[in-house]
Amino acid sequence: MLMLDLSKEDLEKLIKLQEIDSKIIKLELKLKELPEEIKRLEEIASTRRNKIAQIDERIEELSQKRKELEQIINESYKKIEEAKKKKSKAKNLEEYKEAIKLKADAEKSIIKATKEIENILKELNALFRERERMEQSVEEFEGKIRKKEEEIRKTQQMLEKKLQELGGLREQLVSEISPEVVEFYEEKKYEFGGNVFVPVYNKTCSGCSMQVPSAQYTKLLRGEGLVYCPNCGRILFIEQGGG
């Protein structure tokens, strides 16, 4: 690990650089989350559209069944006509009975099919109403999504612009600091996974919440070189007006 003593000026610049880096990280995180929000909304809309598709499938199924039942009724009427003819042409009791039975069976089929069609029509009615409701809700929801997408796009543009500005500021700042000092900061940043310079509040390191020993604290107040937290190793500083 590179160790060097920073000038007060370097220290101030690095603290500023750290502030910029922390803002950049936050903005990048926000930018990453935005498309996920749209994706989540679109998934909800897609689930609702799937429900409509399921209703459509059931409607199709019932309509097909209804057609089949209507065909049964038509055929049954034909059978009744045939039965009537057979009855009138019957040569004996056997044939006569057969014709009567044929007619009765056909009539039973008609009654059964008619009842089934009635039930199908009831279900179809309910499905059509439900479908209309769902369609309306999906339309409303998709309208909301479009609005939200527009909002998110605007936020995205705003964040990207801010990010660009911060990138410019960072570049400017880095150009004012010697490369080895920047390298020192980058290494430390990597080591701590973030903040390298932490302010001291009430004589406590805000990086690890440990009390700063008097010797280090006095050194800090005097502004004598770098003061490391003996516990976490971060570099301590006293904020303007704080301490």
Ligand SMILES: [Zn+2]
């Ligand atoms: Zn500490």
